[in-house]
Amino acid sequence: EPEVTQTPSHQVTQMGQEVILRCVPISNHLYFYWYRQILGQKVEFLVSFYNNEISEKSEIFDDQFSVERPDGSNFTLKIRSTKLEDSAMYFCASTGQRMNTEAFFGQGTRLTVV
Amino acid sequence: AQSVTQLGSHVSVSEGALVLLRCNYSSSVPPYLFWYVQYPNQGLQLLLKYTTGATLVKGINGFEAEFKKSETSFHLTKPSAHMSDAAEYFCAVSLFSAGANNLFFGTGTRLTVIP
Numbered sequence: 001e002p003e004v005t006q007t008p009s010h011q012v013t014q015m016g017q018e019v020i021l022r023c024v025p026i027s028n029h030l031y032f033y034w035y036r037q038i039l040g041q042k043v044e045f046l047v048s049f050y051n052n053e054i055s056e057k058s059e060i061f062d063d064q065f066s067v068e069r070p071d072g073s074n075f076t077l078k079i080r081s082t083k084l085e086d087s088a089m090y091f092c093a094s095t096g097q098r099m100n101t102e103a104f105f106g107q108g109t110r111l112t113v114v
Numbered sequence: 115a116q117s118v119t120q121l122g123s124h125v126s127v128s129e130g131a132l133v134l135l136r137c138n139y140s141s142s143v144p145p146y147l148f149w150y151v152q153y154p155n156q157g158l159q160l161l162l163k164y165t166t167g168a169t170l171v172k173g174i175n176g177f178e179a180e181f182k183k184s185e186t187s188f189h190l191t192k193p194s195a196h197m198s199d200a201a202e203y204f205c206a207v208s209l210f211s212a213g214a215n216n217l218f219f220g221t222g223t224r225l226t227v228i229p
Contacts, residue, residue: 040221043222045216095214102160
């Protein structure tokens with residue numbers, strides 16, 4: 001069964017460092033998303049991406065964040081200068097040929113900023 | 115604005131007992147409603163969703179949920195719990211689509227099944 005794959009499963013980084021979280025969506029999917037969940041809090045929408053550009057983003061997704069689909073298979077989330085409050089579980093998701101189809105989520109990357 | 119409230123961060127049931135996980139939402143327009151499940155070390159998996167039409171929605175693994183507009187609720191039920199149902203369950207709402215765009219999630223309910 002096709003699945004969304006995220007690497008690494010856990011990343012520890014020092015405050016102020018740049019971090020890149022990687023996702024491989026399902027191969028024929030066209031819509032891509034990042035969500036995050038701070039420990040003990042809700043899963044929050046960050047950004048959606050389609051046709052090589054951001055289609056929607058939340059207030060959380062400020063200038064410190066960027067997304068990219070560099071090679072047609074990977075979908076990355078970059079945080080330029082990490083803060084302690086960026087520590088969270090980050091989930092990648094993708095949907096198929098239309099936005100309204102079922103979303104498939106990855107298993108998440110736990111980011112710890114120290 | 116939309117929001118989701120899940121009552122009970124932890125629910126324990128005996129194997130074979132009824133599972134009831136509560137979800138209430140607020141929304142300015144008719145929403146799309148979802149239940150996702152997360153098993154340990156896995157991603158979020160869609161259990162079921164309500165878009166339009168029949169208010170009782172059946173999902174995978176014997177779960178179902180009923181959209182009650184008057185109560186702004188979308189509670190998840192399963193007649194008989196199985197050990198494999200132990201997981202974290204998330205209710206979510208979207209105003210825009212039945213996919214994954216701009217979903218608002220609840221805080222989740224951890225279901226424990228007691229043998």
